[in-house]
Amino acid sequence: MGTTAFITGAAGGLGKAFAVECASRGFDLFLTDISETPLSRLSDSLRNTYGTDVHCYGCDLTDADSRAALYAYVKSGGFLFNFLINVAGLDFEGAFEERTPDQIRTMLRLNIEANLELTHELLKLRDPAMTFRIINVSSLAAFYPMPVKAMYSASKRFLLNFSRALGEELRSRNVTVTALCPAGMPTTPECIEAIEAQGFAGRITTCNVGYVASKTIDMALRGKPVYIPGLPNRILQAAGSIIPESIVARVVGSRWNAAHGRRMQRQKTFKAFS
Amino acid sequence: MENADKTIVITGATSGIGLAAAKELVLKGSYVIGTGRSEERCRSAEQEIIGICPGAKISYLAADLSSLSEVRRLAAGIRETLAKDGFSHLDVLINNAGTVSSWYVSTVDGFELQFAVNHLAPFLLTHELLPLLGRSQAGTVICTSSGSHYRTRLRWNDIMLRKHYNTLLAYKQTKLANVLFVTELNRRLAAAGSSIKAFALDPGLVNTDIGFKGTLGIARIVWQFRSKGGTPPEIPARSMAYLALDPVPRSTGKIYWKDCRPKEPSAYSQRPDIAKRLWELSERMCGIVGR
Numbered sequence: 001m002g003t004t005a006f007i008t009g010a011a012g013g014l015g016k017a018f019a020v021e022c023a024s025r026g027f028d029l030f031l032t033d034i035s036e037t038p039l040s041r042l043s044d045s046l047r048n049t050y051g052t053d054v055h056c057y058g059c060d061l062t063d064a065d066s067r068a069a070l071y072a073y074v075k076s077g078g079f080l081f082n083f084l085i086n087v088a089g090l091d092f093e094g095a096f097e098e099r100t101p102d103q104i105r106t107m108l109r110l111n112i113e114a115n116l117e118l119t120h121e122l123l124k125l126r127d128p129a130m131t132f133r134i135i136n137v138s139s140l141a142a143f144y145p146m147p148v149k150a151m152y153s154a155s156k157r158f159l160l161n162f163s164r165a166l167g168e169e170l171r172s173r174n175v176t177v178t179a180l181c182p183a184g185m186p187t188t189p190e191c192i193e194a195i196e197a198q199g200f201a202g203r204i205t206t207c208n209v210g211y212v213a214s215k216t217i218d219m220a221l222r223g224k225p226v227y228i229p230g231l232p233n234r235i236l237q238a239a240g241s242i243i244p245e246s247i248v249a250r251v252v253g254s255r256w257n258a259a260h261g262r263r264m265q266r267q268k269t270f271k272a273f274s
Numbered sequence: 275m276e277n278a279d280k281t282i283v284i285t286g287a288t289s290g291i292g293l294a295a296a297k298e299l300v301l302k303g304s305y306v307i308g309t310g311r312s313e314e315r316c317r318s319a320e321q322e323i324i325g326i327c328p329g330a331k332i333s334y335l336a337a338d339l340s341s342l343s344e345v346r347r348l349a350a351g352i353r354e355t356l357a358k359d360g361f362s363h364l365d366v367l368i369n370n371a372g373t374v375s376s377w378y379v380s381t382v383d384g385f386e387l388q389f390a391v392n393h394l395a396p397f398l399l400t401h402e403l404l405p406l407l408g409r410s411q412a413g414t415v416i417c418t419s420s421g422s423h424y425r426t427r428l429r430w431n432d433i434m435l436r437k438h439y440n441t442l443l444a445y446k447q448t449k450l451a452n453v454l455f456v457t458e459l460n461r462r463l464a465a466a467g468s469s470i471k472a473f474a475l476d477p478g479l480v481n482t483d484i485g486f487k488g489t490l491g492i493a494r495i496v497w498q499f500r501s502k503g504g505t506p507p508e509i510p511a512r513s514m515a516y517l518a519l520d521p522v523p524r525s526t527g528k529i530y531w532k533d534c535r536p537k538e539p540s541a542y543s544q545r546p547d548i549a550k551r552l553w554e555l556s557e558r559m560c561g562i563v564g565r
Contacts, residue, residue, distance in 0.1 A: 013380070017380060020380065020384045021436070024436075038382055041382055041383060042382065042383065045559070048560075048561040049384075049559045186376075186377035186378075186379065187379070206377075208377060208378035209377075209378055209380070210380070210436030210437060210439060211378070211439065
């Protein structure tokens with residue numbers, strides 16, 4: 001039996017890149033995302049182009065019932081996996097005080113709860129004949145306390161710590177865990193706009209999503225615990241790790257507040273024009 | 275000489291070369307269906323053309339050519355529009371829409387954006403409209419290629435440059451793919467005894483906004499300077515109209531045209547093995563089987 005990968009958030013920018021990368025390597029796929037239509041379109045296309053076996057199932061990962069239905073479906077299909085790529089996640093950027101209780105709950109449920117539960121369930125469905133590889137999409141934001149993205153960076157820090165600990169815990173059990181820590185990626189017009197709002201720094205820290213997906217699979221196959229795509233980002237991370245956190249938070253805060261302000265300003269200008 | 279009373283489809287006809295060609299063809303009396311990505315821009319292009327040519331036989335259909343299902347929907351819309359106006363054939367299909375992207379962006383079907391819009395969309399739209407073109411006296415397919423198809427090749431091990439994306443390299447590849455497509459299409463049509471002919475048009479350096487689509491930083495600045503030195507879109511539009519209406523190009527056997535004159539395309543673009551391989555890959559990507 002060949003490699004079968006389970007990918008969450010597979011219809012989004014990075015998830016889609018992972019799906020394409022895995023299909024191009026001849027992996028069979030099980031894809032999930034919140035909406036069924038783009039998912040089945042992508043599945044058809046991957047099947048046509050790469051000739052691999054692709055299954056998909058729409059699931060709202062923030063909802064426990066929807067997740068239960070997903071597990072039931074996977075179990076009834078008799079699938080066994082040896083790759084789990086947890087991509088689904090979201091960010092509500094902006095001042096914490098302005099977030100609604102609903103947004104706070106949604107982020108916790110998707111970025112943390114769903115990731116943990118899914119990892120737990122899929123570990124039970126691993127193919128015993130092969131090494132089981134988990135990729136958790138954390139973020140470069142995991143390395144810093146980030147004002148204006150406080151909840152997001154903390155949730156990604158959670159995933160980073162969890163991945164490292166779980167990887168160590170399951171090392172002798174033929175399981176590897178890799179935390180992917182990318183900077184912003186140009187996947188949607190909104191992301192591209194956010195990268196532009198950061199100016200030069202945004203541009204040099206940005207990696208193309210196809211490259212990130214490909215390199216990350218290589219890293220996971222080597223059992224690397226953490227992967228930061230892009231040399232400028234690895235330098236940033238290294239610099240951040242030797243400077244006291246209070247100073248890092250101050251510096252990051254001033255940059256992000258400025259970038260966030262510019263973005264809001266742009267959106268206002270844009271709205272005034274349209 | 276030329277028979278201007280033709281039914282013509284032009285993709286990407288809301289700006290640049292496509293809009294200029296639509297104006298030219300409508301003024302000569304042709305029936306034109308233009309396409310564009312945004313409904314709003316389609317409507318305003320339509321108004322603009324009716325403004326300069328009252329009574330113009332022009333209509334527009336909106337479709338996002340980055341999505342294969344949208345391309346199929348567009349083809350159905352074209353068939354419907356033609357039928358509604360009493361036509362059971364299409365004389366000319368001009369695959370002109372094109373784009374540029376600074377970043378690797380993947381489409382709903384999981385393809386790289388430039389590859390999907392500049393190559394797969396023309397491939398699939400032509401496939402869908404071939405039966406209608408076959409019912410014309412002189413069916414013609416024109417693809418807007420570019421001089422940037424020279425001095426490049428297809429990277430078969432990563433044809434969409436997922437791993438090492440480069441804006442210009444990706445663009446050059448898609449324009450090369452256009453010439454390869456035209457080459458293989460002509461070969462297949464001739465083998466099937468069809469009278470349809472396909473041409474690739476080299477528009478030269480033209481002052482349009484293509485360099486501002488999904489790009490940023492240096493690419494935009496460079497294009498700001500380069501496009502100023504380019505010809506206005508009316509110049510390649512004239513060549514486009516010439517290929518669409520004049521019987522002369524059909525009789526020459528030449529497939530690559532610039533300024534109403536044939537030109538030698540790159541040697542790579544004429545390799546039958548490459549053209550066939552790209553064709554078969556494109557068929558798989560578009561989910562076309564058993565032709």
